[in-house]
Amino acid sequence: MKERVWIQDEGIDRGAEKLTPERIEKTINAVLGNEAGARLKAYVETCAHCGLCAEACHFYMSRDKDPRFSPVGKVKQTIWEMLDKKGKVSVEFMKQAVQVAQTECNLCRRCVQYCPFGIDIAYMMSLVRRIAHKLEITPLYIQDTAHSHSATMNQMWVKDDEWIDALHWQEDEIREELPAARIPLDKEGAEIMYSVIGPEPKFRTQLIYQAAAIMNETGCDWTMPATPGWDNSDMAMYTGDSEMMGRLKRMHFDTAARLRVKKIVMGECGHAFRSVYDTGNRVLGWRMPPVPVIHALEFYWDLLNSGKLKVAKKFEEPVTFHDPCNVVRGRGLHEKAREVVRAFCTNLVEMYPNKEHNYCCAAGGGVINCGPPFKNARVEGNRIKAEQLRATGVKVCIAPCHNCHGGLEDIIHKYKLDIELKFLGEIIYDCMEKPNAV
Template sequence: MATTEPKANDEPIVLDDAIIEGAEKLSEEDIAQVINDMIRTEGGARFKAYLNTCMSCGYCSGACHYYLSRDKEPRLAPAAKVKQTLGEFVRKKGRVSRETLMRSCEIAFTDCNLCRRCMMYCPFGIDVAFLMLFVRRVCHKLGVVPRYIQDTAHSHSATMNQMWVQEDEWIDTLQWQEDEARDEIPDLRIPLEKEGADVYYSVIGPEPKFRAQLIYQAAVLMHAAGIDWTMTEFPGWDNSDMCMYTGDIEMTARLKKVHFESALRLRSKRIVMGECGHAFRSVYDVGNRFLGWKMPPIEVVHAVAFYDELLAEGRLKIARKFERPVTFHDPCNIVRGQGLHEKARSVVRQSCETFIEMEPNREHNFCCCAGGGVINCGPPYKNKRVKSNRVKAEQLMAAREKGAEVVIAPCHNCHGGLEDIIHHYKIDIEIKFLIDILFECMEK
């Protein structure tokens, strides 16, 4: 897969054979045609205003974990990523070389997590994530996309879930988890296809695939809190969406439609989602927009907000607080994405003895470097991803020094990213989901 290792002097090279294969099929005319069509049709007011307004001041540089972690490499400043990609597209009127296209693809897919932190550091509020998504969409239309994430997008197209999970496997997994949980709580059920339930619970593809215990824990929590809930046995159970990150917005719309419609078909009152960040982004403010819904057609509640609500209503009770000192990692897509940071802290404080803040925190927290589809670009980019988030390692080490033994991250991608960072930088800290803590500490 990986053709060569990154050179020591940080020279840019293309690591992914799918990018190379895709680009080899294209002539410069093909590239120019797609770029110019995209700029003409989808390059609207925001696109123009952002490109015209950037004063190249460098305020955004300090916001980016790539830039900070890689010794302030100028190419990794957010505005520099725009300059190397869209800047070239516009300057050369679309007539860019295959090399520029391949580099643009790598920059947009693997040098940016679309975390939107730089948008908060830009005096003009320029949305670099929006611009990088524009580049990704150009790449998608040209068939130049990193192999692993494209495979995930294919899975979405073929199965309506992220992990090639077949329908019988999905149902089997739920029954298996129900079976296991009934050892502990004999009357526990994982209701399927129940009409009119208060809560439609959806998860991301990796939960049945790798982290089935999360479904178990969620079932126990629902049972303990006395929630009238259901899941669906049909496609629509997966709320995740890597197509949003490959630039395939048509597929994003289809995926979100299936998800919303399965909840609406079951006449559920609202959707509650597991602890995932990007899925929440896709349901809350991306997919609904592509479908023409200003806000989701049915209320969508992220797990963090749901736990907070259950604790506030007294439906969920903490039997014994979690004893080891914890710190909290704010996932971009639910904090910069929906401001759930205070609710998350409220849950943490109610369930843990000692809470230690990481610095910076809340909206200013650093991304895990896995989000935005970067971890989904797979092994060829793992080393770069870990190296490009030394600031996260330093942030975790500082929390560790203050005494934190556990870092809570209510997001799947963050888990993947933080695990790799903890392992690589040898940080003595354990990572948990919020539901791991609640499961351990609640009255069952």
């Protein structure tokens, strides 16, 4: 096998300078011995080393089937070694382990569907990330994002007044087209709290505009919080910072409770949905989210099927649909999403494998958030997605997830695909009936 190239990252390197073998041993054993329980034990003792998970992984498939990129190969390079040596591993080993777990696995859980025993390898990679977090060797860029979460309770260092300002700005904009439209701030007792991720007010404000258009034109009783708690995103979940994840989700749910809304509707984001719907509630001790959480895809479907959302014209150009892991493998929304796409688009060309067997965009799981040092490795690690996209022959790809947009954009650029990315809301906004428009 070729020698592996390990990438230099300031966060990993500077953290590693402060590590001692004793600290590593103590931390590994604390996490694997105390925090992990029967699940890890059963997984390690059940795994038959059969390698059947390999082809589930886009990194493995894209890297010419290099076994070091197979799901079980990643476990071998991390958890097995830690358990075998009872935590007595070197600093160098930890630097490599964090790179494997944090940048070469998207926690997409596709391998879980391919393991005969249903072993959750994503869970084991999360444990490695947790260890890296406690050892302070998390990659620099994603750690900066986690710092933003803890300092501002949002992902992008958006200040409280900037947030409100961004919403007012979009309300001003939208009133040129829909004069009666509002973006109601902090409206207590509204039916819906609409929450978004930090990048929306920061650089994708048009998405807030489009969502506001859909809300207003379909007559929804909605509001957006004027206080921290508006951001549903969560990179702390992906760095293994469970404590911060808990704080974030608590603030999000508390905000919904303060506004006395009946449900939280979320924008088109995958990881945030995983955090609010699946992970964050658990860390806070709720079996299911205390306030019902509806992802945009399901919300559109509800609006369409209740007759509130009407199609004015069809999007004529052929489109393909990228299934984001966290709302498809994480919530089974693939069929509902397709119903909405078919209602608004004349020609949907599928890529295969698709639906719950989709290939990940390679950006998710916090991998794109590890930033420029890992960009080339990430894009090379998803050649298979580029091939999938190319095979459809279409020029428009709908990807209802922020991370997927980032990941697919890089792939489209690197593999020279002539494809434009769209959020589903963009197409709906363009093609829906707007009775109040001037």
